Amino acid sequence: MSKRVFYILGLLLILGALLAACGGQNSSNAQPVKTVVVTVEAKGNAASGQGATLKAVKDRGYLVCGVNAQLPGFGYVDKEGNYKGFDVDYCHAVAAAIFGDPSKVEFRPLTAKERFTALQTGEIDVLIRNTTWTLTRDTELGTNFAPTTFYDGQGIMVRKDSGIKKLEDLDGAKICVATGTTTELNLADQMSARGIKYTPVVFETADQVFGAYEEGRCDAVTSDKSALVSRRVTLKNPANHIILDATLSKEPLGPLVRQGDDQWFDIIKWVVFATFTGEEMGINSKNVDKIKAETKDPNVRKFLGLEGEMGQKLGLSDDWAYNIIKYVGNYAEIYDRNLGPNTPFNLPRGLNASWKDGGLLYAPPIR
């Protein structure tokens, strides 16, 4: 008898807790979030506070970088088992800036759903995983976005023989989408704005999403356009699939760090800017040594660490940018190596060109 009473009491307790939780507004919401003291002692493994991340990375001897492992061109594992791709190269660039050695990185493959928790809990130092910069993510997740490394937009891929030409043809369609992406939200927004009825079929990983699409579970699959181009190559017969012209959204993709360590945030920001600056100055991995030996240009000299002690201001050595360019390359080299004309993707630079060529890449001066 008493056992049953115990059970029922337990159940009531849980239900009560759930109700209280759902009643949100008046109970738990009352906590003032704004009075948090910033100088919290560093707890456990998660480094927090000024300079703590750089110190933790240096003590550890390598960088832990959260990446995608299922997106050819951006983050994937090649036949030899090495991580390759555009985002992966940015991890190498950060390692080169800190250690002067691009190989000092440990990669953590993450799904779209896992990525923010991995960053919040300090499991990774920086997240470079084709992640879209949005206001909500910048504020509510406790994360900060470094400058955009790739300007993308959401697209939709369909079978050629389906006869679908524009968004309106998708009325009643099943659309495969990955969970935890901005894509999932944009799709809902755009379709409801146009009054198009559709049913989302939601999966956790890109492999599942594109697998289900290929099996014919969905009429269409949606993701960032770059991801569609990249995944199309992996389908059985790429020529049978087309990407619709319509662009559903702006998708600026870039690295993220935890809030609360501005020095680390600065390092990631300026690593990105250094790759832009390299391209602007025409310095690449092949000519950097020659330029370093010969240059008289004060801006180039500051960039390459010959004067001005720029690196020390970031907490790094002065040849930080030189190391990035030397071992990883400038933006154009990173782009061409992973997505350029000699790759299966052959993505045009588009918005991702330097401002000098009419694109959006613009780095503040290094001085």
Add this chain to the structure above:
Amino acid sequence: MNEAVPFWRDERVLKWIAQITFLVAVVVSVWYLYHNMITALAARNLLPSFHFLKLTAGFDIGEHLIPYSRSSTYGRAFLVGVLNTIEVSFLGIIFATILGIIIGLMRLSTNWLLNKLASIYIEIIRNVPLLVLLVFWYTGVFLQFPRLKQAKILPGPTIVSNRGIAMPWGIPTAGWHTYLYILLVGLILAAIVWWRLTLIGKRTGRMPLVTVWSSLTFLGVAAVGWGLVTLIFHQAPLAMSTPEIKGLRTVGGLELTPEFLALFSGLVFYTAAFIAEVVRAGIQSVSKGQIEAARALGLNGFQTLRLVVFPQALRVIVPPMTSQYLNLTKNSSLAVFIGFPDLYSVAGTIHNQTGRAVEVTLLMMGVYLSFSLATSIFMNWYNKKIRLVER
């Protein structure tokens, strides 16, 4: 030698000290873990709050039993997930029980073929992980159905394609609510008939056909009510809706998605194998003398099973059956792998869009715990009811 034992050697005191030490250790470790979590969350500006449940979700969910759109709240999205889990678990438990009992009986059959078939089924299914079975059902069976354009149309019409199965279904009309009340009245009447007939049976020693009469009462009320509602509302409480292919989808009728079908089939066929073994064990626990005695009294095979074997076997069957039901409910969270929007899947999306890992996980644990406790309470009550009353 009546010297008082010093307290550090007094067994009663030592026992108390051990208990208190243990309690303190538990409290301290729980407090430490909690404190650690709160500190870590505070450091990231993420103090626990369930405020996000009131915010707009912004994403769509493929299957929902209650009205839901992208402008609904996270709380409602969560509820959609809860209901989807309840739907698949509830139906799964019913069908797994029926299939499990049939296979369990086959396993005990003296018919060689039936017996071996059941053994092979049980051995294969029990020794393959459920996740593998789910993926098999999803990609190996339901996604291999013909495309919608070449869909197979069975009589009904029932449209079978790799978009799932669409079949004719009743759509509630204006009179449906009234009809539900009439059905309730029918249920009460049937219960009264049951109770009266059982009383009469006990008094006279001749048990009338209780089940038959009470079912007839219910069906009678249901039929009369149907006619009455049709007369009053000028339309039947349920209108027939048949599916048809329209563009990229099927319209009308009841649509069962491949995700639901795969999850449902996987759970039913998997759990049925375990239930079959539970049923077999239960029946074999009834002593042979009971069956021989029943036969000697002139009961036939079915009567022996229904009146003598099953009531006794149930006592052995019910407790392990409870844990199979709990397993089925909890296993339904594997739905996330085949794209069915169950509680775990939807909660995962909410967690991701809001970044509220701790709160969402707590909510999810609470819901699964409630499901399990509710099932346990019901099954324990049932177990107590059928227990052998010893005099």
